[in-house]
Amino acid sequence: AQTVTQSQPEMSVQEAETVTLSCTYDTSENNYYLFWYKQPPSRQMILVIRQEAYKQQNATENRFSVNFQKAAKSFSLKISDSQLGDTAMYFCAFMKRQGAQKLVFGQGTRLTINP
Amino acid sequence: DAGVIQSPRHEVTEMGQEVTLRCKPISGHDYLFWYRQTMMRGLELLIYFNNNVPIDDSGMPEDRFSAKMPNASFSTLKIQPSEPRDSAVYFCASTPYPGSYNEQFFGPGTRLTVL
Numbered sequence: 001a002q003t004v005t006q007s008q009p010e011m012s013v014q015e016a017e018t019v020t021l022s023c024t025y026d027t028s029e030n031n032y033y034l035f036w037y038k039q040p041p042s043r044q045m046i047l048v049i050r051q052e053a054y055k056q057q058n059a060t061e062n063r064f065s066v067n068f069q070k071a072a073k074s075f076s077l078k079i080s081d082s083q084l085g086d087t088a089m090y091f092c093a094f095m096k097r098q099g100a101q102k103l104v105f106g107q108g109t110r111l112t113i114n115p
Numbered sequence: 116d117a118g119v120i121q122s123p124r125h126e127v128t129e130m131g132q133e134v135t136l137r138c139k140p141i142s143g144h145d146y147l148f149w150y151r152q153t154m155m156r157g158l159e160l161l162i163y164f165n166n167n168v169p170i171d172d173s174g175m176p177e178d179r180f181s182a183k184m185p186n187a188s189f190s191t192l193k194i195q196p197s198e199p200r201d202s203a204v205y206f207c208a209s210t211p212y213p214g215s216y217n218e219q220f221f222g223p224g225t226r227l228t229v230l
């Protein structure tokens with residue numbers, strides 16, 4: 001079974017700073033996907049960024065980028081030039097590429113951006 | 116595109132009552148997922164459907180929970196009888212097919228409180 005661990009329950013930074021959220025996972029699979037979802041106070045789950053394990057290049061989406069270390073089973077999210085609207089819970093998630101379409105989530109990191 | 120629609124947004128009921136949560140997936144999406152979010156257990160998959168057929172219900176906690184998908188545009192999650200420990204936010208999500216990205220689109224969730 002796959003597990004996803006987010007070791008930082010809460011983080012807080014000042015607006016415009018850069019922040020990195022950590023995620024590690026455990027799997028015996030070789031092909032899989034990794035995701036970061038954002039859950040603002042509105043409760044809506046929003047996809048932030050995704051990474052395919054067979055791609056060595058780290059994914060980027062505007063101010064959001066990941067550091068994917070497959071051998072270390074690490075998948076951290078970096079938010080550059082943080083904004084007040086980035087305040088949310090952030091969940092790291094894993095999905096096997098083949099077979100069951102199950103998202104396995106970490107426990108989440110509560111990120112607060114202070115003005 | 117209206118996105119995934121869930122109803123009701125909030126439900127308060129008394130222990131022992133039947134509760135029915137509803138979901139309308141995005142049109143054309145072949146996969147539908149039900150997740151539960153609690154403080155203690157985080158986000159966990161309860162069941163998912165492919166083309167209206169339940170594929171994996173191993174996450175359904177017990178026989179009090181049942182889910183149906185009578186057609187491609189509607190699914191229900193029923194709890195009978197409800198218990199206080201069922202209090203949680205229940206999310207429905209859909210995805211078009213197990214393609215290269217497998218993004219799941221989430222509804223706004225139903226906050227269930229069982230007194």
